[in-house]
Amino acid sequence: MAGGADAVATLNPAVRALVGQPILTVVGTKRGDGSLQLNPAWFEFADGYFWLNSNRWRTWPKNVQRDGDITLAFIDASEPFRWASIRGRLADVIPDPNHEFIDGLARRYTGRAFRELRPGEERITLKIEPVSVTGEMI
Amino acid sequence: MAVELSPKMQEFTQEVYPAIIGTNRKDGSVQINPVWFEFQDGSFWINGGTNRGWFKHLQRDPRITLLLIDPKNMFRWAQVQGRMVDWAEDPGGEHINHLSHRYTGRDYQNPRTGRIKIQIQPERIKGSIDGWGR
Numbered sequence: 001m002a003g004g005a006d007a008v009a010t011l012n013p014a015v016r017a018l019v020g021q022p023i024l025t026v027v028g029t030k031r032g033d034g035s036l037q038l039n040p041a042w043f044e045f046a047d048g049y050f051w052l053n054s055n056r057w058r059t060w061p062k063n064v065q066r067d068g069d070i071t072l073a074f075i076d077a078s079e080p081f082r083w084a085s086i087r088g089r090l091a092d093v094i095p096d097p098n099h100e101f102i103d104g105l106a107r108r109y110t111g112r113a114f115r116e117l118r119p120g121e122e123r124i125t126l127k128i129e130p131v132s133v134t135g136e137m138i
Numbered sequence: 139m140a141v142e143l144s145p146k147m148q149e150f151t152q153e154v155y156p157a158i159i160g161t162n163r164k165d166g167s168v169q170i171n172p173v174w175f176e177f178q179d180g181s182f183w184i185n186g187g188t189n190r191g192w193f194k195h196l197q198r199d200p201r202i203t204l205l206l207i208d209p210k211n212m213f214r215w216a217q218v219q220g221r222m223v224d225w226a227e228d229p230g231g232e233h234i235n236h237l238s239h240r241y242t243g244r245d246y247q248n249p250r251t252g253r254i255k256i257q258i259q260p261e262r263i264k265g266s267i268d269g270w271g272r
Contacts, residue, residue, distance in 0.1 A: 036161070071160075
């Protein structure tokens with residue numbers, strides 16, 4: 001798996017512990033005009049990758065698919081200056097037609113399956129390879 | 139172009155949580171940092187030092203995005219796209235001390251020298267506080 005094992009090695013135990021919690025991630029992307037977009041999102045860290053889910057309408061997944069680049073920040077709401085940030089690269093976009101992945105993520109955060117999908121809503125899972133840890137104050 | 143915050147947004151900015159800021163690195167990637175802030179007189183005010191990476195980014199590209207999110211309810215959040223319109227020295231660390239009282243209820247415990255105060259004008263607001271479409 002190209003880069004997988006090496007990439008995981010860049011996350012130290014404190015960062016791994018942080019991303020093992022059901023905290024939100026803040027997704028940083030660039031719009032086409034170069035301006036910055038920040039969105040809160042659910043995520044899971046597994047097998048050395050960060051896994052996020054969105055739909056085909058939202059801007060941030062479009063930005064990631066255009067640039068291949070993403071910044072993820074992990075901030076523990078109970079201790080906001082215990083945080084970490086990683087730079088990542090889009091490794092894959094996986095359709096989630098039966099919304100299994102988003103249901104699993106929703107259960108991680110809310111204990112319930114995800115809401116009903118809207119008419120025409122297509123969910124996608126974004127597989128993010130961590131490239132480097134860029135901010136850290138744990 | 140500066141925008142005015144809605145009454146709901148103005149209330150939301152009075153709550154106490156850090157702002158999460160995004161700035162543009164030279165290589166085009168996004169840097170994210172949590173910072174203390176306050177909203178007053180139509181602007182967001184944050185505090186830093188001239189040696190901070192994010193401040194250097196702002197001097198090159200004044201565009202900044204703030205994510206405001208209720209730590210107790212992840213569905214209450216706003217994204218503020220803005221611009222650094224001014225910055226000034228914070229002599230005696232008066233402003234950082236003021237922020238410290240907002241966040242911790244006591245005096246700022248770290249050195250108050252070399253601090254700067256940064257003014258950010260909001261230009262576009264999105265997120266759940268005003269409703270998704272705005």
